[in-house]
Amino acid sequence: MVWLTMLAAIFVLLVIGLALAAWFVRAPVPKVEGTIIVSGLGAPVTIRRDARGVPHIDARSETDAYFAEGFAAAQDRLWQMDTLRRQAEGRVSEIAGEAGLDSDVYMRTLGFDEAAAAFARSMDPRSRAALEAYAAGVNAAAASHPLPIEFKLVGYGWRPWTPKDTFAIVELEAQQLDDQWYYQTIKADLVDKFGLKTADALVDMQLPALEHHIPGYARTARAAGLNAARVEPVVPLHIALNFPNPTGHERGSGSNNWVVSGSRTSTGRPVLSNDTHLSRTLPSIWWIVDLHGGPxxxxxxTLPGLPGVVIGHNERIAWGITSAEEAVQDLYVERFRSATSDEYVANGRWIKAKRRVENIAVKGQPDVVLDILITRHGPIIRRTGTQGIALAWTVLNGSGSYRAVLDIDTARNYQAFRKALSYSLCPVLNFGYADVDGNIGYQDSGAVPLRARGDGSLPVExxxxxxxxxxxVPYDELPHALNPPAGHLETANQELVPPSFRPILSTYFEPPFRVNRIATLLSQARSASPEQIGAIQADVFDYPRLQLARATGRMLANDPDPALRALASRLASWDGMMTADSRIPxxxxxxxxxxxRDMFEPALGEDLYARYDANYWPIVPLLRALSGDDRARAAGVTRASVQxxxxxxxxxxxxxLGPxxxxxxxPWGRQNEALYRHPLSAKWFLSFLSPPPVVQPGSGFAIYAAKPKHGP
Known part of the structure; x- marks a missing residue:
């Protein structure tokens, strides 16, 4: 009887525990049916959720639509919105402890929070009305229902949303895309080790046979007020920087965007396709919405925390984006009076750097105090003795507008679309365009520095x-195109304009493998359906791996080892497709x-090689050597050595691989599994928050640019 009583008690406790756990998890689930009374609306608003949970918002005015968008976004993504702004503000350590400290130190040093506040202060009236309405909607949702479960698990509360927080998230996304300064540090280390000529060859991504530029820009442009046709070379400083990777940028990762004229489609209408590739997050960094209010x-x-629609369409036009990979950052080497002084040299005078003190609260540990110096170029991100490295970045200028997003959402034609993008500051993006009148187009957008000298490839004095x-660079000098003769336009983070174009927009971009494949497939389209054009997004052809496989097949075809001859035969017949079920990839x-590793690590050393390889650079010198291109010699790679x-x-x-x-x-799909990780699942007892790995095809060099932690 005692055992029965104990079992009954255990059963009751188990039932009670499960009931409490169910309540704990389900209580924060938002209300998506019925009526919710909130203050802040000018008139009633309808939010209808479809079968996939996507909110369709119907309001009488724009401001009410933005209020409802903020409300719906908070229902779906409130904790994600909070973690994103915490990352930008440098306040992750408050909830995560020491694990968030490196990120916080980096963000506080950059001064994102201060820059976001400056952005918010300089808003135009339309942006202010939209962002304030959105923030009011977010806060109304947060107040109307229990907070998401993550707040309870971590043990902290909610801070009201403000327009500044929206700009902080914009800056955070720019930080993921704008990593040219990190490339500068790698090239600086290469120059220090090998000299400028070899360093140039090691990071040169140009493959003329595969290049596809924005049409109409073979000419040399002239920027207003500056003879930019001549670019003075940078004097190498021969400084070893040895920076860690600040953004987690992966080799061969990127986005694709193309638009096809109706002359090439089965419907007679343009088709626009866009697939953005960013670091995998759970939930996704993207959030889908249908927004209707007034005009x-x-x-x-859009991103959680950003009002309006960032990628999408209205009743007249459609648009998509990729990163333009343009040089919006520079590293300046500052000379201080002494190792402890805050005075530095500027045009022959000692001037005092601004000082900002940041106090970082760290959960479970004492606060960390940062003493940050800001020169006329930007914050000092590293200091050694009397030398400091200052980061200049357009994002940190603290003036701008959210108007570009809002105006695109209501644009009716190409001219209005271009006008809207003239307000865009960051990040620098390629915009593809199509409209119901049959037009297709392109616009490069964002603030790109006009340099008196240099090309943004190396740190400078x-x-x-x-x-x-x-x-x-004046907006009208940025590349743009309307209805090109080819009948299609494509971007894939490639070099946008020929090397002769002035002013120089970028020296760091992705190799042209994806854009060449896209252009090749689109050039074959004659009467393609929208489904056929969209299916190109799933193409898994990997050009450089195919070239390597073919070269290997030729070299091993007559090898005395039968296993290698068999391998050569299979490689020779491979089509370069990185399919999930194939073992050849x-x-x-x-x-x-x-x-x-064999070709570059012995000369570069383990650390520099790891940073060099992580940025997809080695593949181009290797391909040049395999094809007999003499330019490979400048990178220290000969055809004989690579063979x-x-x-x-x-x-x-x-x-x-074994016997x-x-x-x-x-199979490649298992080797290349997609990993989706909830931020809290690192704790073993919360591992259930992350799903199992997902089998996937593709590669970093394929249109379907899929890698374990990065992809569509």
């Missing part, structure tokens, strides 16, 4: 104005990784 009727994607910024990627390394890497990679060879390799 506004737009649908598509800050002691004088030799490398000063002279404002920004698993081998070729392993061979590629071994090959690049020997290809064979050696093939042998080692095949041996690593079954290729048949023993994992």
């Amino acid at each position: 506004l009727h737009a649908a598509g994607l 800050g002691q004088d104005d030799l490398y000063a910024w002279r404002g920004t 698993t081998f070729v990627v392993a061979q590629d990784e071994q090959l690049t 020997a390394a290809v064979v050696r890497a093939a042998r080692e990679s095949l041996s690593a 079954r060879g290729l048949d023993g390799a994992k």
Whole structure:
């Protein structure tokens, strides 16, 4: 009887525990049916959720629509919105402890919170009305229902949303896309080790046979008030910077955008396709909404915390985006009076740097105090003795507008679309365009510095104005196009204009593998359906891995080892498709990784090689060498050396697969599994918050640019 009583008690406690757990989890689920009374609206608003949970908002005015958008976004993503603004503000350590400290130090040093506040103060009236209405909607939702479960699990509360928080998230996304300063540090270390000529060759991504530029920009442009046809070379400083990667940028990762004229489609109307590729998050960084209020009727994607529609369409036009990879950052080397002084040299005079003291609260530990110096160029992100490295970045200027997003959402034609983008400051983006009148177009947008000298590829001296910024490139000088003769336009983070174009917009961009594949497929379209054009997004052809496989097949075709001859035969027949069920991609990627390590790590050293390889650079010198291109020699790579390394890497990679060879390799989809991680799932007892890995095809060099932590 005692045992029965104990079992009954345990059963009752278990039932009570499960009931409490169910309540704990379900209580924060937002109300999506019925009527909710809130203050702040000018008239009743309807939010209808479809079968997928997407909110369709119907309001009488724009401001009410933005209020309702903020309300719905908070219902779905309140904790995500809070974590995003905390990242931008540098306040992750308050809730995460020491694990968030490195990120907080970086963000506080940049001064994102201060810049976001300046953005908010300088808003135009339309932006202010929209962002204030959105913030009011967010706060109304937060007040009308229990907070999401993550707040309870971490143990903290909600701070009211403000327009400044929206700008903080814009800056955070710009930080993920604008990483040219980090590239500058890698090239600086390469220059320090090998000299300028070799460093240039090691980071040169140009492959003329595969290039696709924005049409109409083979000419040399002239920026207003500056003879930019001549670019003075940067004097290498020979400083070893050895910076860690601040953004987590992965090799061969990026986004795609293309638009096809109705002359090439089965419907006779234009088709626009866009797939953005960012770091994988759970939930997604994107949020879908259909927004209707007064003259506004737009649908598509935005980020939680951002009002309006960032990617999508209205009743007249459609638009999509990719990162333009333009040089919006520079590193300036400042010379201080002494190792402890805050005075630095500027045009022959000692001037005092501004000082900002930041106090970082760290959960479970004492606060961390940062003493940050800001020169005329920007914050000092590293200091060694009398030398400091200052970061100049357009995002940190603290003036701008949210008007570009709002005006695009209500634009009716290409002219209004271009006018809207003239207000855009950051991040720098490629915009594809299509409209119901049959037009297709393109616009480069954002503030790109106009340099007196240099090209944004290396750190420069800050002691004088030799490398000063002279404002920004005039908007009309930025690349744009309308109805090109080819009948299609495409961007994939590639070099937008030929090297002869002035002013120089960028020296760091992704190799042209994806954009060449897109252009090739679109050029074959004659009467393609929207579904066929959209299906290009799932294309998994990997050009550089195919070239490596073919070269390996030729070199091993007559090898005395029968296993290698069999491998050569299978590689020779491979089509370069990184499909999930194929084992050949698993081998070729392993061979590629071994090959690049063998070719570059001995000369670069372990640390510099790791940073160099993480930015997809080695593949181009290797391809040049395999094809007999003499430019590879400047990078220290000869055809004979790379051929020997290809064979050696093939042998080692095949041996690593075991006695079954290729048949023993994992299918590529399992080797390349997509990882979606909830921020709290690192704790073992919360691991259930993250789903299992997802089998996926693709690669960093394919249109379907899918990697474990980065992808569509």
